[in-house]
Structures are given as structure tokens and as C-alpha cells.
Amino acid sequence: MEKDGDASNMFKWKENPATLLPYTPPDWASHLNGSPTVRIKLFQPMTPIHMWKIPGLPDDVELYIKRDDMTGAALTGNKVRKLEFLLAEALASKCNAVITCGAVLSNHCRTTAVAAGILGLEAHLLLRSKIKNPEDIVPRGNVLLNRLVGAQQYLIPNEANLDTEIVPRMQILAKQLSDIRNIKSYLIPVGKPSTTAVQGYLWAWQELLDQGIQERFDDVIVTIATGENAAGLAIGNYLTGSKLKNNEKIGLKTHTDRKETKKKRLYAYWVKYTHFLKDFIRKVAMTTGVLLDPTYTGKAASGMSHDLTYDRSKFQGNRILFIHTGGIFGLYDGRMTNILSESRDDQSQMKVWMDLADDPIPVPADKRNTNGHQYQPNPITLNHHFNEDMHISLT
Numbered sequence: 001m002e003k004d005g006d007a008s009n010m011f012k013w014k015e016n017p018a019t020l021l022p023y024t025p026p027d028w029a030s031h032l033n034g035s036p037t038v039r040i041k042l043f044q045p046m047t048p049i050h051m052w053k054i055p056g057l058p059d060d061v062e063l064y065i066k067r068d069d070m071t072g073a074a075l076t077g078n079k080v081r082k083l084e085f086l087l088a089e090a091l092a093s094k095c096n097a098v099i100t101c102g103a104v105l106s107n108h109c110r111t112t113a114v115a116a117g118i119l120g121l122e123a124h125l126l127l128r129s130k131i132k133n134p135e136d137i138v139p140r141g142n143v144l145l146n147r148l149v150g151a152q153q154y155l156i157p158n159e160a161n162l163d164t165e166i167v168p169r170m171q172i173l174a175k176q177l178s179d180i181r182n183i184k185s186y187l188i189p190v191g192k193p194s195t196t197a198v199q200g201y202l203w204a205w206q207e208l209l210d211q212g213i214q215e216r217f218d219d220v221i222v223t224i225a226t227g228e229n230a231a232g233l234a235i236g237n238y239l240t241g242s243k244l245k246n247n248e249k250i251g252l253k254t255h256t257d258r259k260e261t262k263k264k265r266l267y268a269y270w271v272k273y274t275h276f277l278k279d280f281i282r283k284v285a286m287t288t289g290v291l292l293d294p295t296y297t298g299k300a301a302s303g304m305s306h307d308l309t310y311d312r313s314k315f316q317g318n319r320i321l322f323i324h325t326g327g328i329f330g331l332y333d334g335r336m337t338n339i340l341s342e343s344r345d346d347q348s349q350m351k352v353w354m355d356l357a358d359d360p361i362p363v364p365a366d367k368r369n370t371n372g373h374q375y376q377p378n379p380i381t382l383n384h385h386f387n388e389d390m391h392i393s394l395t
């Protein structure tokens with residue numbers, strides 16, 4: 001079986017990112033119909049897993065995080081996993097453009113646009129928005145990156161129907177590109193089930209197995225939207241179920257597939273977007289350095305945190321793995337800006353150049369960080385305290 005971390009494959013990726021590699025699904029998935037036969041190398045595999053002490057968790061909870069936000073820089077997140085298969089299919093069928101759709105702030109569209117840039121494909125994005133006039137869309141967050149990598153973006157109404165309105169437009173666009181410019185397009189109509197797309201998280205399940213999650217965790221938590229991630233993980237869990245059943249240590253449950261994975265648990269959370277959520281994102285960032293996004297992972301993690309505190313019956317055990325699926329550019333589209341200016345405590349303020357004697361640096365109210373260590377003063381405070389002895393000057 002091909003292994004993601006193989007030096008030979010990494011070398012091929014450096015040679016040419018558009019190189020098509022033969023793909024063999026994991027043994028446990030080899031009997032599934034419609035498995036892709038080729039893939040390309042786009043992301044950094046074997047994303048790390050580490051301990052994650054978010055604020056306010058009960059003491060007996062052992063929370064870890066899998067950093068799928070580290071799959072790449074502009075390619076960050078879960079979406080790039082499926083694109084290794086989808087865009088391989090595009091290249092194998094000699095397409096020169098990719099046409100896809102999503103919300104105006106879509107991570108999938110941004111990842112597709114960036115990946116297309118890497119592979120030398122044109123990207124055409126149909127983006128749902130309440131805003132009708134493209135000039136009113138501020139280029140920031142994912143939209144900024146789409147622009148930077150030269151994707152063509154088309155605004156479509158928020159309520160447009162995928163089957164009757166969006167897909168037909170994608171097909172018309174493909175026809176025009178073909179008739180006028182002799183360009184062949186590959187269509188990714190997000191929201192339609194695709195065995196090729198699910199392969200991305202089937203492979204992620206293999207990666208999790210290789211990282212030893214069966215022995216180490218009781219529950220796995222992931223954010224759900226279209227359900228592709230969750231489906232890949234649930235199918236992976238189901239197909240490797242005998243192994244898991246034997247040691248009864250881990251299980252999955254999803255919104256999409258409750259019956260099949262009855263005894264198994266994978267929680268998908270979707271909490272309301274509130275001031276509380278933004279504050280939660282800020283506190284997690286401040287105490288653990290992990291950046292969650294306001295659309296997906298922030299909601300999932302705050303829902304998880306709530307349930308770990310108030311409804312433990314939802315979990316099989318106390319050893320929890322949260323999968324961070326990325327979305328970080330959601331922090332840069334303006335939604336988080338208010339929270340910083342409205343910040344209710346003094347932990348992270350920006351001041352004008354100050355006279356330290358008259359204007360002492362505020363000491364955060366919470367003197368302990370959540371890793372259980374004593375609060376470490378920031379470097380400026382240190383310098384201030386030791387100024388005389390250490391001859392470090394702030395001026």
C-alpha cells in the first residue's frame with residue numbers, strides 16, 4: 001500500500017505537483033465501488049496530534065487535537081484532502097479548468113482556487129451571497145485569497161438551488177469555456193455525494209489508525225457541514241469496526257449515519273454563532289495558541305466543551321480527540337474584529353507608546369494559564385521587572 005509519508009512520494013511532489021500517482025485504497029476499503037485510481041500530492045500528511053488544554057474543561061478530561069489546520073498554509077484544512085483525488089481526476093481527464101461552488105466565504109472554494117493555482121488550472125467559483133453587487137464584496141478572508149490566485153468569482157443568490165439553478169449554470173459556464181476558449185472543465189458541485197470526495201477522509205481514517213488513535217482515544221469529534229468528512233470517518237470506522245469492536249475503546253457517531261455506527265461515537269456540533277462563540281475562540285487562542293474559525297471549528301469546539309462539562313453521557317470515555325478542520329481565513333474576514341475592540345478584560349490591548357512609570361502594564365486577571373503552569377509574564381513585563389539588573393532598555 002502506498003504510504004503518504006514515503007520520501008519517494010514527497011520527492012515526486014517537489015518535482016511537479018501535478019504528477020499523477022497511482023492510488024490504492026487502504027486494504028479495508030479496497031472492495032468499495034468507485035474508488036479513485038489516481039491522486040496527486042498537495043498537502044502535508046500525518047498532521048500532528050497533541051494535548052489541548054482548553055479553558056474550563058473538567059479535570060478528568062484528556063483532550064487532544066489533530067491539527068488538520070496544518071495540512072498546508074493557503075491550503076489549510078480538511079478540503080485539500082479530497083482535492084488530492086478530485087483534481088487528480090481533473091488532470092487525468094485532461095481538464096484545464098475547475099468549476100465549483102460554495103458560500104462566498106467558502107473554504108472549499110478557496111482551497112480549490114489555491115490548489116488550481118499550484119496545478120496550473122483555471123478556477124471558476126460560483127459563490128452564494130446575500131450581496132448582489134460584486135463591488136460591495138470586500139476582498140478579505142477567503143475571497144481575498146481567491147482574488148490573489150486569480151480565480152474567477154461569480155456571485156449567485158444565497159437561496160439558489162443546487163440542482164435546478166447552480167449545477168445548470170456550472171454546465172453552461174463549462175460549455176462557454178469550451179466553445180469560446182477550447183478549455184475543458186472539471187465540475188465539483190459541492191453538496192452532491194461523491195465517492196471520490198469521500199476518499200479524502202477515508203484516507204484520513206487510515207492516517208488516524210497509523211497514529212494509533214484506537215488505543216489512545218474513546219471519542220473523536222469533528223465538525224459537520226456537507227457530511228463528507230464525517231462520512232469518510234464513519235465509513236472508515238465501520239469498515240475497520242471488528243478491530244475497534246474487539247477493544248471497544250473508540251467509537252463514532254454522526255448526524256448522517258446514526259444507525260450504522262450505533263455503538264460508535266463521533267460528535268458533530270453546530271452551535272449558534274454568538275458573542276459567546278467569538279469570546280470562546282479568543283480565549284482558546286490566548287491560552288493554547290490554537291486558532292479556531294468562527295464558522296466551523298469554533299462552534300464545534302465550544303459545543304464539545306459545553307457537553308464535556310454538562311452532558312458527559314454523550315461521550316464514551318474521557319479521552320477525546322478533536323479534529324481541527326481548518327478554516328482559519330474566517331478569522332480575517334471582519335467577523336472577529338469587533339470582539340477585540342469590545343474585549344471585556346485587559347489581557348490583550350494595544351496602547352500607544354507609554355511611560356511605564358505612570359502607566360504600568362496591566363496584569364491579567366487570570367494568573368494561571370490552562371496548561372496548569374503559573375502565568376508567564378509577557379517579555380515586555382519581564383524586561384520591565386529586570387530592567388536594572390539585566391540592562392535591557394525599553395526605550
Ligand SMILES: Cc1ncc(COP(=O)(O)O)c(C=O)c1O
Pocket residue numbers: 077078107108223224225226227228229230293296297325326327328
Ligand atoms: C473548516 C471546515 N471544517 C469543517 C467543514 C465541514 O466539512 P464537511 O462539509 O465535509 O462536513 C468545512 C466545510 O464546509 C470547513 O470548511
